[in-house]
Amino acid sequence: MGLLITMFVFQELGHNMADAGLVILIPSLGGIVGKMVRRNSYIKKIGVVDLFRKGWWV
Known part of the structure; x- marks a missing residue:
């Protein structure tokens, strides 16, 4: 998908x-930050011990 976006831009x-690389970088960073926020909120909600008991999925 990144190659198609780069070719289009x-x-x-x-x-x-450089602009094409920036276009790919922005959604990638957003995905990483979103995963970190979701993981931190999930761990604070149920605790680390329950996370290991129930498995890694929600």
Whole structure:
């Protein structure tokens, strides 16, 4: 998917490769931050011991 986004931004929109890399970086960082927030809120809600008892899924 990243390759298709890079090709579209670079060839069709006429931006340079740095802009195409930034377009890929922003959603990736958002996904990482979202996972960290979700994990921290889940651990605070039920506790680490219950997390191991119930498994890793919600």
